[in-house]
Amino acid sequence: MTWVRMVGSSEQTVSVRLGERSYEVTLQQGLLATVGTRIRQLTNARKVGIITDRHVARHYLKGVLRSLRAADFHATAIVLPPGEPSKSMPTVERILDHLAKQRFERGSFLVALGGGVVGDLTGFAAAIYQRGIPFVQVPTTLVAQVDSSVGGKTGIDHRLGKNLIGAFHQPRAVLVDPQTLETLPRREWIAGLAEVIKYGVIADQAFFEFLERSMADLAALRSADIIRVIGRSCEIKAQIVSEDERESDRRRILNYGHTIGHALEVLGGYRSLIHGEAVGIGMVQEANLSAHVGLCSSNVPERIRSIVLSAGLSDVMPRRTFRSLWSAMQHDKKAIGGQVIGVWPVQIGSVVIQKIGRETCAEWFRGLHVRRSDQGATHQSKVVRKTRIARR
Template sequence: MGKIEQRVSVSLKSRSYDIVIKPGLIDELGVRLQSLASTERVGIVTDRHVARHYLSAVVSQCKQAGLHPVSIVLPPGEKNKTLATVEKILDVLARERFERKSLLMALGGGVVGDMTGFAAAIYQRGIPFVQVPTTLVAQVDSSVGGKTGVDHRLGKNLIGAFHQPKAVWIDTKFLGTLPKREWIAGLAEVIKYGIIADKRFFVYLERTMPAILKLEPRAVMQIVKRSCEIKAQVVAADEQESDRRRILNYGHTIGHALEALGGYQSLIHGEAVGIGLVLEADLARHQGYCNSKTVDRIRSVVRAAGLSDRLTSPSLEKVWSAMQHDKKVSQGKVVGVWPNAIGRVRIVPIERGTFAEWFKTVSVGGSGRSRYTAKRGQ
């Protein structure tokens, strides 16, 4: 099949699957779907932005492979990640008489992937689906691991299910048509992996960020592959987030709160996580879990990626209240992930008093957006 591909296995016994990473993989989607599908009917779920770039080519490939593709084009953006949008997917599946063996393909970013996976999880109590992530956040994070779902007005991803894909197919060439703002935002998830699990990878990011920002192919392939390897290892050890998998939430406790406070419009996910990486490291320092040097290194690499490190809400009560709606809250306590050092973290609840003491020391400023504010697209 042409250019050399990289594979990362997600080992989950009967639910195991491969992540395939290959530039130009989009040209093989019809053949790959044919090898995986049990029926001719396949659903292609995407959004308007991605459809404009890629849908006609994918539909054509499916037809050439003898499949019967059904396109489901959704409105873009986190604000549309709702039960109402999932219902639109289910309406098409029912109208087109999809069966339990019919296959869905998520062609898009994390929002499309999460909603497609959730629809696949609940339609006829579960049908197979594959992930074809087109954004960096989706390629290195949300497409892997089987978390699916939608947002509630009180919090992000409060409604969902675990439903593993049959495969994850990553074409790094998708990133070339990604708006700069989306590309930069995705780097927050990449940086997260170095902090939580791999000191050497973090050092690589410190040294290579200029090449990464220029989308140099070898650097892009390296960060995508290593991020997927770390995610796969964590998921294999803890599929349903009962223990170790919670380390993947580093940066997300404050990050999700900031997303919610902005109505899922002022900050996109990676931008909010980037702020969360720095603030949660500083909060770890405040609690005595790590030293200032660790915080400074995290802040430096976040800034080098072009991401903001500034708190976007001046209100303690608003931020703390938004954190209370996080799905990781246990018995009313906010459970945080705190760096001990680069490559090591701990999972410990935090009290409101401790958070309030730290909050007084934090400066607030700016919109929190990265310096790249290009029009959002794919």
């Protein structure tokens, strides 16, 4: 079944099929200039609020405001500090205060112009303001374009866990302009590739193999296949969300790499690792754990590690105690009854959802640190040998 259809020569649409909540993801170069007319096709409302951050506003806010006003919208903007710390209740209260003061009504629209943080915040505010108002996602980062803007998950962080407070609230549309990636900091681009890799591992062996061949060029922004990568990622996510909107079963496979990844974000105070970096480490280590319990062969984590490294991401677990890691994983939304429900690869393109208990995870973690010590000893030995040779 194909979920992506071509419209003309330069536009793609991906359908997210959810009955009366269905919508389309539209991909087109230069799409930002037409945001106003596209949203006008969805509503007769006058008021639109744009939520964005300072970095994105500097590049794109004026153009989007101009497009909305040309389409006869009364548009106002709320510009937030960038970064994960903005995903907080005080930020949501700031957005709600603005909407109330501007007398936004149930038919008024919100536009999320930015990355995953902006999208999650905007969607959550839209979900709870007057018990729900419509919003549109206009993602400007790779991680948002291929993942967080699609599927209706909205929310904010809590100091004990990522995305612990939130709601399912589907957007009316997702409008993707790949040109926004040209102003994306390299660190953000590389981090977004983690979510792209995830789709190959969980659902599409052929896509993973394509990424193995193409990753060096993709990471260096030399590839002409970037739109293809975004489109295929959206296609996979749309199909999974259409089958399981509220994460009761199949949709949970989208959490691959996130069980450990989210825990690392929490332990770093949402500052030391950005989301995709944590997911990259999480994918490698969750594959190692899967091999440890016999769910997959050692070749699977080796291939995942190789592609993660070729993307420019790290595979190395930060130095944490097992107790702190397990505690952070226990605050994950997927933990039940003292066990962590994780997503574990069985082969490239196929995963299982299964509980992992504390002792099993602790045994894997001890082995991880033994391997790290062995690697450190090997490195130290090489340094000593080089030093002796230099002295001669």
